[in-house]
Amino acid sequence: MNNTSKSQRTMDIVQGGLAKRYQKEKRFKLYGLSAIFFSLLCLSLLFISIFSNGYTAFQQTFIEMEIAIDPEFIDKGNFAGSDYQGIIKASLRKEFPDVTGRKAKKRLYHLVSSGASYQLQDFVRDNFDKIGQTIRLWVPADDDVDMFIKGHIGRKGPEEDRRLKDDQISWIDSLVEQGRIKKKFNTTFFTAGDSREPELAGIWGAATGSFFTLLVTLALSFPIGVAAAVYLEEFAPTNRWTDLIEVNINNLAAVPSIVFGLLGLAVFLNFAGLPRSAPLVGGFVLTLMTLPTIIIASRASLKSVPPSIREAALGVGASKTQMVTHHVLPLAMPGMLTGTIIGMAQALGETAPLLMIGMVAFIVDIPGGFTDPSTVLPVQIYLWADSPERAFLERTSAAIMVLLVFLISMNAVAVILRKKFERRW
């Protein structure tokens, strides 16, 4: 009797508290959910703002010009030194013959990008027979015109406050009426190096620099990282020294990346005398930075290979080297590759250490090798973000989008590798 009443009491307590406990659990779930929702919201805000700022950069405004290639301007002996700018200017004057006065003429010349003369130069080089004739050529518009056509610069407000004056707007309007201003896909953005004229600037130079730098990083950090991890995990005795090394590796993974840049400056540039701004040195520095990440990931994946595999291999008479190379390493490889790819993705987004070794630089020529001066994608973004011309704003966002595509695809490869080859024990 006494016993049942007591158990009933316990049940009552449980029953009484049950609703509260359920509620607590619900709340707990809600906290987690709202945290995820919040981070998703931030992420989508970031993506939306970058995308809405940047998508217009994939198009560029072109003007169709009627150009009379006057042989007078062409210096037959020196094609590169000929006055192509003069031809463009003469063509513009012919297009709008009623423009007089030095200032108005200057405004007229500003409709067309200074890149038009280089385009004409290439055209003449390839078509000698066209000298003396009149041709039609789509040339890039100046960045102000580009911004105007894309609607980033309005036609409202007092004239003196506008980048484009009234007469310029009327010229543009008349060209638009004739269908001679068009937005086309911006191939320059994907094929050119850096430029101070937004309409001529591209990311290909920086992308090539990133490629060379990452190639050096991968070629060094993967073998060194895997070798270090295998030795520490499979061969090294456990003693004070290996403990010390382990602590140091974990510490290095948390060191701010600029420190590696300073190290690179002292060792690779000042002591070894390697060239400044070279992808080779950039690769060295980023190797130092990614090594700890790769070693830690590799060791974790070696640890996850069950000891029974090792014992079986040793049991049938394999040497320790055979055991590692034939059995443990292949099984641990997917995890190691995942770690490496994540390390590479980190290296791709890094600017701070490269500042110290001179890779934050204006480089127009596309780098052709490991010692050519070059820059990398995130540095390009940084440099454009700091440029006064307004057209660089959308190009900055577009470059961020390209970098994000690279990062997402690298991380996707890591996920796929893991899903495909990972074995659960």
Next chain:
Amino acid sequence: MKKALLTVLALVFVMTTGNLWADSSRDYISIVGSSTVYPFATVVAEKFGKSTQYKTPKIESTGSGGGHKLFGAGVGVQHPDITNSSRRIKKSEFEKASQNGIEIVEVKIGYDGIVVANSKKGAALKLTRKDLYLALAAQVPNPDGSETLVANPYKTWKDVNASLPNTKIEVLGPPPTSGTRDAFVELAMEGGAKKFGFIKAMKKADKKKYKSVCHTVREDGAYIEAGENDNLIVQKLEANSKALGIFGFSFLDQNTDKIQGSFIDGVQPTFDAIADGSYPVSRPLFFYVKKAHVDKIPGMKGFLKEFTSEKAWGDEGYLTDKGLIPMPAAERKEFQAAVANLKPMTASDF
């Protein structure tokens, strides 16, 4: 034994490759220095690279101080050929370079105005340098008129000067590492502080204290360090029509539809006002050439000629399109001659 041999081999390898790099010649011009001169030097470099057979010069944006440090380290292809500077080379920097056997040719390229601007949504402010000093210095003369210094008590522009609007003092500007900040405190704040007789007298009596009084910016939140990115300041001004921002003229020039420059001592920062010197807060921009490199590095002469040509830095040159304020014609001639003769600086130039 084997190990020792390996170590020696590795060391020899590092040393020889190092020397190899040092000895190998460089076929492009290497330029370092100020981020203020960067937008102008890059335009010239690009034109030069596209219109000649030489490679495009490489330009690093290291800041003026960082540039002089790299530039003054020595002669040889591993050191830069030219450094850009938004201030004149310091005597200490010149002496360091001389010790390393460097002969320097100084070239002034033009002027840059520093503007105090706000959003077009508000009215343009009519400031004086004295107002700027009183609004932004950490220590200001006691408002009661006695010749003592007190911590800056001013909260609104109206407190500073009764003719100014009754809005909170809120100025976005560059951090102390920036050359723009150096020039602003020197030209605007020191210029304003000098209007007080007892501060001006301090210059002779206690130069250190004078400097600290004139150059120390208040840190109680009225001056907000907005980072080196001037675009960011422009965007923040657009969002907050009550705030003022400090940056280089080229950013005002590109955004005249969104922001306006405040009058300083009655003059608004326009191209002409900075060029004729009536706008008080403007500074000269320079680059410095290593004389020994001019014949060694291919394209150096051509690049110098391009930079100092009338079509680049002249009144109608392409650099003015980018916001550089040209020098008067006589001054341009003088520096063109200096470049042509490669006349090195001497200690007596300071």
